[in-house]
Amino acid sequence: MIDPILAKRGLTLVFMILLLDIIGIGIIVPVLPEYLEQLTGANVGQAAIYGGWLLLAYAGMQFMFAPLIGNLSDRFGRRPVLLTSVITFAIDNLICALAPNFAILMIGRILSGISGGSYSTASAYIADVSTDENRAKNFGLLGIAFGVGFILGPIIGGFLGEFGPRVPFFGAAIISFLNFVAAYFLLPETLGVANRRKFEWKRSNPLGALKQMRNHRGILWIGFVFFMLTLGHMSYPAVWAYVGSYRYNWSESDIGMSLGIYGLCSAIVMGLVLPRIVASFGEWRTAVIGLTFATLGFFGYAAAWQGWLVYVVILATCLEGVADPAMRSIAAAKVPASEQGELQGALTSLFSITNIIGPLIFTQIFAIFTASDASIAFSGAPYVLGGIFVLIGLIVFVLRVQKPSLAKDEVLVPGELAPNEAG
Numbered sequence: 001m002i003d004p005i006l007a008k009r010g011l012t013l014v015f016m017i018l019l020l021d022i023i024g025i026g027i028i029v030p031v032l033p034e035y036l037e038q039l040t041g042a043n044v045g046q047a048a049i050y051g052g053w054l055l056l057a058y059a060g061m062q063f064m065f066a067p068l069i070g071n072l073s074d075r076f077g078r079r080p081v082l083l084t085s086v087i088t089f090a091i092d093n094l095i096c097a098l099a100p101n102f103a104i105l106m107i108g109r110i111l112s113g114i115s116g117g118s119y120s121t122a123s124a125y126i127a128d129v130s131t132d133e134n135r136a137k138n139f140g141l142l143g144i145a146f147g148v149g150f151i152l153g154p155i156i157g158g159f160l161g162e163f164g165p166r167v168p169f170f171g172a173a174i175i176s177f178l179n180f181v182a183a184y185f186l187l188p189e190t191l192g193v194a195n196r197r198k199f200e201w202k203r204s205n206p207l208g209a210l211k212q213m214r215n216h217r218g219i220l221w222i223g224f225v226f227f228m229l230t231l232g233h234m235s236y237p238a239v240w241a242y243v244g245s246y247r248y249n250w251s252e253s254d255i256g257m258s259l260g261i262y263g264l265c266s267a268i269v270m271g272l273v274l275p276r277i278v279a280s281f282g283e284w285r286t287a288v289i290g291l292t293f294a295t296l297g298f299f300g301y302a303a304a305w306q307g308w309l310v311y312v313v314i315l316a317t318c319l320e321g322v323a324d325p326a327m328r329s330i331a332a333a334k335v336p337a338s339e340q341g342e343l344q345g346a347l348t349s350l351f352s353i354t355n356i357i358g359p360l361i362f363t364q365i366f367a368i369f370t371a372s373d374a375s376i377a378f379s380g381a382p383y384v385l386g387g388i389f390v391l392i393g394l395i396v397f398v399l400r401v402q403k404p405s406l407a408k409d410e411v412l413v414p415g416e417l418a419p420n421e422a423g
Contacts, residue, residue, distance in 0.1 A: 006188045007129035011138060013187045014125050017086060018145035020179045024093065024172035026153015027160065035165035040102050050102060054109045059355035061113025062348060070120040070345025074338055075199040078125045079189040086183060088115035090176035097169030123344035127332040128190035135332060136278045136286065139325035140270040147267030147321075151260050195337040219343070221400045222331045227350045228393030229291065229323060232298060232386035234358025236262075239366045239382045246370055247379045248307035258310055265318040274322050283326045284401065290323025291394040298387030302380035330401070362386070 028035075036042065036050045073081040088111055095108035123142065130138045157168040244250035244258065277286050297317035304310050328347070335343045362382040368374065369381040 007190070009186065010125065010188045010190055011129055011141070013183060014082075014122050015141045015145055017082060017179055017183055017187075018119070018122055018142065019149050020175050021086070021089060022145055022149025023153040023156065024089065024175050026150050027157035027168040027172045027175075028093075028096075031157060031161040031165040031168050034161075036102075038165060039099065039105060054106065055359070056356060057106060057109050058113040059352045061110050062119075063352035063356065065114045066120045066348035066352065067345035069114075070124060070343070070348070071199060073121040073124055073191070074197055074340070077189050077191045077196065078121055078128065079187055081121045082125070082187065083180060083183055085115045085121065086176060086180040090173050090180060093169050093173035093176060097166050097173060120344035120348040123328065123347070124340035125190055127340040127344070128337060130329075130332075132333065136283050136325050136329035137275040139328045139332075140274040140322075142328075143270035143274075143321050143325060144267045147263040147265075147270065151263045151267075154256060154259075191337065191340075197338040217334060218401065219331055219334055221396065222327055223347065223350055225291070225393040225397045225401075226324075226327055226331075226347060227354065228389045228396075229294065229327075230351050231354040231358055232294070232389035232393075234354050235298070235362040235382045235386035238359040238362040242363075242366055243301075243379050243382070244307070244310075247305075248310075250307060254307070258314070261311060262314050262318075265314055266321045269318050269321045270325070273319065274325060277319075277322055278326065283330050286322050287326035287330065287397060287401075288394070290320055290326060291390060291397060293317045294320035294323060295387050295390045295394055298383045298390060302383035302387065304380070327397075 032051055032054075040050055042050065069081055069085065092108045092111040092115060095111065096105055099105040099108060119142075123139070126138045126141065127135065156171065160168040160171045240259065241255045244255045248254070250258070274286075277289065281289065294317070297313060297320050300313035300317060301310065304313055328344075331343060331347070332340060362385070365382045365385055366379065369376060369378045
């Protein structure tokens with residue numbers, strides 16, 4: 001454990017790195033359709049297809065490179081990897097701002113996906129500076145960064161977009177560069193030389209990283225539940241806007257408002273509620289609470305026949321956000337400091353897989369149940385499927401992850417017996 005003062009400073013800086021990265025991503029969202037139309041000469045429908053390829057490239061690169069970046073951070077430390085990722089993100093946005101054609105824009109997004117693998121290093125950094133008492137709370141900073149970032153990013157992007165669709169990319173590049181300068185002078189290293197390990201290529205790919213996780217009791221069960229949770233949540237970016245427009249006749253501002261309220265509630269829960277829930281119930285029960293509310297949320301959105309009910313569901317089920325940091329904390333406690341980057345890289349790869357397959361699944365479900373010849377017209381069907389995914393994750397978590405009463409946050413893997421069942 002590093003000096004508490006340095007740990008606090010490092011935690012603050014990593015939070016700012018993540019926040020500014022998310023703002024940098026959110027900045028370009030409002031102008032991407034117009035930018036793609038101008039760049040390719042396509043109509044809005046064709047531009048959406050181009051946009052889909054950009055998302056696929058980003059998620060694919062994260063999937064491939066997150067374990068590599070995580071393993072590099074286990075070998076060389078968190079600081080140099082984070083700095084490299086941040087400056088790469090700045091270069092990526094500059095390339096996108098100056099792109100003369102779609103091919104160059106794609107190169108920029110590929111670089112963005114590679115640098116986006118820094119999420120795994122930032123998570124490992126948080127694990128480095130955390131104790132058993134504050135680990136889940138500190139992982140909650142990831143959710144706060146996402147919530148606040150996706151509120152501020154589109155607002156800033158919408159303002160800058162008034163001056164042209166390329167301007168937000170320049171804004172994102174400037175933010176990332178300033179992010180790099182601040183981190184270069186202030187970010188401390190958290191992984192001591194004694195805790196670093198030899199770099200191995202066989203462990204630095206998605207399959208190798210996941211295979212390595214089998215050596216730690218129960219990590220694969222946590223990974224499975226994490227996968228089901230994030231897969232279900234992919235229904236939100238995939239169809240939220242389409243459901244709002246189709247079902248409630250929402251405008252762009254209505255859709256933006258609903259997402260903003262969702263992000264705000266998530267940030268409040270992570271910052272103010274999560275620490276109290278963990279302190280009162282422990283990490284295992286906190287994860288169960290989060291997964292339960294997530295399941296209820298999906299079925300609630302599916303049943304919301306009027307737009308105002310969406311806001312009721314957001315407020316009633318916003319505790320869903322506590323599941324992710326609680327599960328990350330449980331997993332991190334099972335892995336030594338020298339393998340935290342690898343663990344977070346593996347989890348990020350799982351997240352990236354859901355980014356690839358989730359939109360394909362949920363948009364197809366939406367299309368099937370809203371087609372003119374659909375036997376059952378039900379635009380909430382994607383949320384029902386998302387709820388089923390998370391419900392499966394909840395059941396697996398309850399059945400396969402031991403309660404602290406058996407052994408503090410102990411996790412079972414297939415074929416293992418609980419301590420009170422052995423012998």
